[in-house]
Amino acid sequence: MYPMKQLLTYLFIIAAIPALAQTKLVDKDAKFVLVIHGGAGSVNRKNMTPDKEKAYTDGLQRALTVGYNILVRGGSAVDAVQACIMVLEDDSLFNAGKGAVMTHEGHCELDASIMDGKSLKAGAVAGVTTVRNPICAARAVMEKSRHVMMAGKGAEMFAAENNCSIVDNSYFHTERSRRALEGAIRDDSIREIKQKKSVNDPENRDNKYGTVGAVALDASGNLAAATSTGGMTNKRFGRIGDSPIIGAGTYADNNSCAISCTGWGEYFIRLGMAKAVADRIELKGMKLDDAAKEMILTKLPALGGDGGLIGVDKEGNITMPFNTSGMYRAYIKSTGEKEILMYRD
Amino acid sequence: MYPMKQLLTYLFIIAAIPALAQTKLVDKDAKFVLVIHGGAGSVNRKNMTPDKEKAYTDGLQRALTVGYNILVRGGSAVDAVQACIMVLEDDSLFNAGKGAVMTHEGHCELDASIMDGKSLKAGAVAGVTTVRNPICAARAVMEKSRHVMMAGKGAEMFAAENNCSIVDNSYFHTERSRRALEGAIRDDSIREIKQKKSVNDPENRDNKYGTVGAVALDASGNLAAATSTGGMTNKRFGRIGDSPIIGAGTYADNNSCAISCTGWGEYFIRLGMAKAVADRIELKGMKLDDAAKEMILTKLPALGGDGGLIGVDKEGNITMPFNTSGMYRAYIKSTGEKEILMYRD
Numbered sequence: 001m002y003p004m005k006q007l008l009t010y011l012f013i014i015a016a017i018p019a020l021a022q023t024k025l026v027d028k029d030a031k032f033v034l035v036i037h038g039g040a041g042s043v044n045r046k047n048m049t050p051d052k053e054k055a056y057t058d059g060l061q062r063a064l065t066v067g068y069n070i071l072v073r074g075g076s077a078v079d080a081v082q083a084c085i086m087v088l089e090d091d092s093l094f095n096a097g098k099g100a101v102m103t104h105e106g107h108c109e110l111d112a113s114i115m116d117g118k119s120l121k122a123g124a125v126a127g128v129t130t131v132r133n134p135i136c137a138a139r140a141v142m143e144k145s146r147h148v149m150m151a152g153k154g155a156e157m158f159a160a161e162n163n164c165s166i167v168d169n170s171y172f173h174t175e176r177s178r179r180a181l182e183g184a185i186r187d188d189s190i191r192e193i194k195q196k197k198s199v200n201d202p203e204n205r206d207n208k209y210g211t212v213g214a215v216a217l218d219a220s221g222n223l224a225a226a227t228s229t230g231g232m233t234n235k236r237f238g239r240i241g242d243s244p245i246i247g248a249g250t251y252a253d254n255n256s257c258a259i260s261c262t263g264w265g266e267y268f269i270r271l272g273m274a275k276a277v278a279d280r281i282e283l284k285g286m287k288l289d290d291a292a293k294e295m296i297l298t299k300l301p302a303l304g305g306d307g308g309l310i311g312v313d314k315e316g317n318i319t320m321p322f323n324t325s326g327m328y329r330a331y332i333k334s335t336g337e338k339e340i341l342m343y344r345d
Numbered sequence: 346m347y348p349m350k351q352l353l354t355y356l357f358i359i360a361a362i363p364a365l366a367q368t369k370l371v372d373k374d375a376k377f378v379l380v381i382h383g384g385a386g387s388v389n390r391k392n393m394t395p396d397k398e399k400a401y402t403d404g405l406q407r408a409l410t411v412g413y414n415i416l417v418r419g420g421s422a423v424d425a426v427q428a429c430i431m432v433l434e435d436d437s438l439f440n441a442g443k444g445a446v447m448t449h450e451g452h453c454e455l456d457a458s459i460m461d462g463k464s465l466k467a468g469a470v471a472g473v474t475t476v477r478n479p480i481c482a483a484r485a486v487m488e489k490s491r492h493v494m495m496a497g498k499g500a501e502m503f504a505a506e507n508n509c510s511i512v513d514n515s516y517f518h519t520e521r522s523r524r525a526l527e528g529a530i531r532d533d534s535i536r537e538i539k540q541k542k543s544v545n546d547p548e549n550r551d552n553k554y555g556t557v558g559a560v561a562l563d564a565s566g567n568l569a570a571a572t573s574t575g576g577m578t579n580k581r582f583g584r585i586g587d588s589p590i591i592g593a594g595t596y597a598d599n600n601s602c603a604i605s606c607t608g609w610g611e612y613f614i615r616l617g618m619a620k621a622v623a624d625r626i627e628l629k630g631m632k633l634d635d636a637a638k639e640m641i642l643t644k645l646p647a648l649g650g651d652g653g654l655i656g657v658d659k660e661g662n663i664t665m666p667f668n669t670s671g672m673y674r675a676y677i678k679s680t681g682e683k684e685i686l687m688y689r690d
Contacts, residue, residue, distance in 0.1 A: 120615045120648060126471075126585070127496055147584045148611045151472055152497050154583025238499025239492045240471070247592040247617035266493045270465045272592035272620040279624035303465060 025072050026334075030219035032071040033316045035331040036063050036084050038094045039210035040262045040308035043326025043342050053342070055093055060330040060340050063087040067214065068332050077216035077224035077258070078116050078139075085112070085135040085226045088212035092174050094328075095210025097133055100172045100230020102181040108172035110134040110230055111244035113149075114142055117223030117252035122148050124244040125155040132165040135228045138244070140164060148246060152238075172230070184234035211243055213260025215252070215312045219334070223314060225250045225258035225274070232265075241265025247275035254314060256281040257288050262327065263300075263307010271299055277311060288312075292319040370417050371679075375564035377416040378661045380676040381408050381429050383439045384555035385607045385653035388671025388687050398687070400438055405675040405685050408432040412559065413677050422561035422569035422603070423461050423484075430457070430480040430571045433557035437519050439673075440555025442478055445517045445575020447526040453517035455479040455575055456589035458494075459487055462568030462597035467493050469589040470500040477510040480573045483589070485509060493591060497583075522578070529579035556588055558605025560597070560657045564679070568659060570595045570603035570619070577610075586610025592620035599659060601626040602633050607672065608645070608652010616644055622656060633657075637664040 026032070038060060067084040071077075089097025100108040112134035113124035123142025126149065131137045137159035141150055144162050160166050211229040218224075227250045229243040242249035242265035249265065251274035252258035259274040268274075273295060280291035292311050300307065301323050308322025310329060320329045320341075330340040371377070383405060412429040416422075434442025445453040457479035458469035468487025471494065476482045482504035486495055489507050505511050556574040563569075572595045574588040587594035587610035594610065596619035597603035604619035613619075618640060625636035637656050645652065646668050653667025655674060665674045665686075675685040 115615075122615050145582070146611065147582065148614045149585040149590075151583040151585055154581060158582040236499060237490070237492065237503040238496040240494040240496055245494075245590060245592070246614050247590070247620055251617065266491065269493045269591050270460075270467050272596065272617065275592055275617040275620050276624065279621065279628055283624055284628040 024074070026074045026219040030334060031217070031316050032219045032334045033217045033312050033318060033331065034064065034067045034071060034080055034084065034214065035216070035310040035312055035318050035320065036060060036067070036088070036212070036214045036329065037260065037262055037308070037310045037320070038088060038212050038328030040306070040322045040324045040327035041210060042324065043328065045343060056328055056342060057340050059088065059091045059093050060328060062091070063214070064330055064332045064338065064340070067216065071216065071218055072334070074219055076220070077218040077222050078114065080216045080218065081214040081224045081226040082114060082135055082139055084214035085212060085228050086133050089133050089135060089228055094212045095230045096212040096228040098172050099174050099177065101210070101233040102173070102177050104185070104234050104236040106178070106181060107169055108177070108230055109235070110172070110228070111240065112138040112226070112228035113244045113246055113250040114138045114226040115224065115246060115250050115252040115258075116142065117225070117254040117258055120253060122246045124149040124246060125159070126151040126240045126244040127238060128152070128155050128159065129169050130156050130166050131159045132167045132171065135226055136164045138226070149244065177233070180233045188234065211249070211262035213250075213262060213310060215258035215260050215310055217258070217312050217314065217316050221254070221314060223252045223254050223258035223312065225252040225260045227260045242268035242273065245269055247272050249274060251275050251278050253278050253282070257311050257313040259292075259309055259311045261307060261309040263324070264305045267300055267303050267305025268307060270303065271295065273300075273309065277309070281313065288317050289319040293321045296321040296323055369419070371419045371564040375679060376562070376661050377564045377679045378562045378657050378663060378676065379409065379412045379416060379425055379429065379559065380561070380655040380657050380663050380665065381405060381412070381433070381557070381559045381674065382605065382607055382653070382655045382665070383433060383557050383673030385651070385667045385669045385672035386555065387669065388673065390688055401673055401687060402685050404433065404436045404438050405673060407436070408559070409675055409677045409683065409685070412561065416561065416563055417679070419564055421565070422563040422567050423459065425561045425563065426559040426569045426571040427459060427480055427484055429559035430557060430573050431478050434478050434480060434573055439557050440575045441557040441573040443517050444519050444522065446555070446578040447518070447522050449530070449579050449581040451523070451526060452514055453522070453575055454580070455517070455573070456585060457483040457571070457573035458589045458591055458595040459483045459571040460569065460591060460595050460597040460603075461487065462570070462599040462603055465598060467591045469494040469591060470504070471496040471585045471589040472583055473497070473500050473504065474514050475501050475511050476504045477512045477516065480571055481509045483571070494589065517575070525578045533579065556594070556607035558607060558655060560603035560605050560655055562603070562657050562659065562661050566599070566659060568597045568599050568603035568657065570597040570605045572605045587613035587618065590614055592617050594619060596620050596623050598623050598627070602656050602658040604654055604656045606652060606654040608669070609650045612645055612648050612650025613652060615648065616640065618645075618654065622654070626658065633662050634664040638666045641666040642668055
């Protein structure tokens with residue numbers, strides 16, 4: 001069943017992305033870069049099994065391959081980041097699309113956003129419960145509406161009108177997310193959640209802060225960023241995190257960089273994380289890696305927050321800082337250089 | 346009836362704001378500043394009657410008075426901006442709270458946000474339909490939840506649990522907003538809305554981009570910002586504009602400034618407007634007025650957007666730029682200096 005599901009996903013993506021139908025490759029000197037993440041959190045060697053490690057590695061590799069195949073054919077950064085996110089959304093290992101964590105009520109409520117660094121056009125959806133690939137809805141908002149952000153039933157209606165695949169909420173459910181919710185509710189009943197509780201807290205759950213993201217520089221020199229998430233296990237009150245917030249979880253501007261964040265969303269919103277990194281490059285002339293590290297390793301922990309981000313700038317430099325024990329992350333460049341990583345060391 | 350409603354509003358606010366119960370005034374050398382806006386748009390002398398002008402002036406004056414009375418007693422910037430917004434929300438002249446514009450379906454869906462520049466704490470609600478003062482819900486999210494942003498029914502449930510006044514959606518409705526919706530639907534049926542349609546377009550409606558906002562510097566040197574809106578007339582699909590987006594419509598940081606925006610929200614989100622102004626001060630050393638004017642008079646129109654913002658920095662400097670024909674705006678300083686303005690000239 002699993003290979004069949006993957007095959008169907010690929011066919012679905014190939015049909016959706018015109019660049020994949022092309023066979024001509026970009027000039028061998030063309031520079032493009034793709035960076036992806038599958039969430040930051042307590043990713044430790046001691047919690048990992050060889051099987052689990054292989055599953056995550058394979059999941060990230062599948063997304064890289066799909067994105068690379070678009071970029072190497074001269075496809076746009078926007079197409080590449082969307083395609084990567086779709087692969088990760090369809091993979092139940094990650095907290096986005098299928099496999100998303102559950103709200104207090106046992107449903108999945110999904111958020112996603114995408115931004116095109118060339119035009120500064122952006123699209124986002126929050127709290128959608130029936131769109132198989134929330135990133136497709138975000139892309140539709142960006143390209144087929146006058147709006148940037150839509151929420152709830154309205155966003156679902158718009159997604160359906162714009163040919164996004166619609167599913168029953170049960171499609172997203174997994175045994176893992178159900179157990180995580182049960183655990184979180186049990187924990188809540190034992191003790192009050194502390195405001196300053198860290199994702200490093202061993203009691204805290206791996207998938208509580210999961211998100212997936214992708215940023216790319218394409219052969220035409222354009223940047224794009226995209227992020228998708230199921231949010232926090234046991235979330236209530238229609239909570240919206242940073243993932244669908246342009247400037248917080250996602251930002252892309254050809255003048256600076258493309259950024260996708262993962263972590264404790266509230267802190268990322270308060271810091272305007274993605275925009276703060278971009279502004280450090282545009283306004284202060286900082287290098288991407290220095291700007292990202294200042295925000296993630298200094299400003300974020302100073303406020304009490306945890307997480308990480310991925311970024312690429314117009315020169316193709318990349319950054320992947322995090323202040324948690326690990327972050328699922330990977331990149332591939334036009335040179336063929338590639339890494340798939342998850343731990344700090 | 347009108348004076349009685351105002352009296353009740355004042356009593357409600359006095360009860361809610363502890364600082365107003367104090368009688369001791371701040372030291373006469375203490376510096377504080379309050380700036381408010383009631384939306385940017387086609388505010389022209391030729392569309393104005395003396396009665397209408399007086400009504401807007403009186404509405405802004407009432408908000409200034411309430412905010413000033415908090416600040417002069419040593420109340421916090423956060424208390425002052427919330428109280429100002431509540432007065433403007435309760436005033437049916439402005440597109441926030443009572444008098445909010447209607448969605449395509451003839452309902453009111455309200456958004457608000459607030460941010461404390463001292464702690465970078467922030468709260469926002471989007472798409473609430475039953476909270477009399479959405480800014481109170483935003484304040485509750487900021488202070489009584491682990492979250493920054495809540496939407497829809499969940500946000501309403503949280504607001505109710507935290508003693509925000511709950512009303513039937515019909516409370517917000519006015520004859521004016523109903524007529525505006527009918528006009529907008531009629532216009533839509535005649536022609537497709539152009540993507541690049543300007544608020545300067547004479548066909549466009551005054552209240553389509555209305556918002557209210559307040560920023561303050563208090564006597565302790567802390568900054569705060571708040572914004573509240575009914576959104577766009579005839580909006581659909583659960584559209585969320587910039588007003589509840591921290592970093593877009595609202596931002597406050599004691600290291601730079603407090604900003605509240607009004608205008609075509611999509612452009613403000615794409616530019617990360619409020620954060621972009623703050624970053625120009627923090628990262629580039631620009632003056633508040635220069636930073637705000639670069640964003641509103643250069644970057645915003647370059648992208649095709651319209652609107653304005655108000656800001657105050659830690660030295661008490663203010664800015665109120667807009668690229669529309671007018672913006673309802675006013676300020677008052679601890680020196681007693683005060684202006685209430687609406688036109689460009």
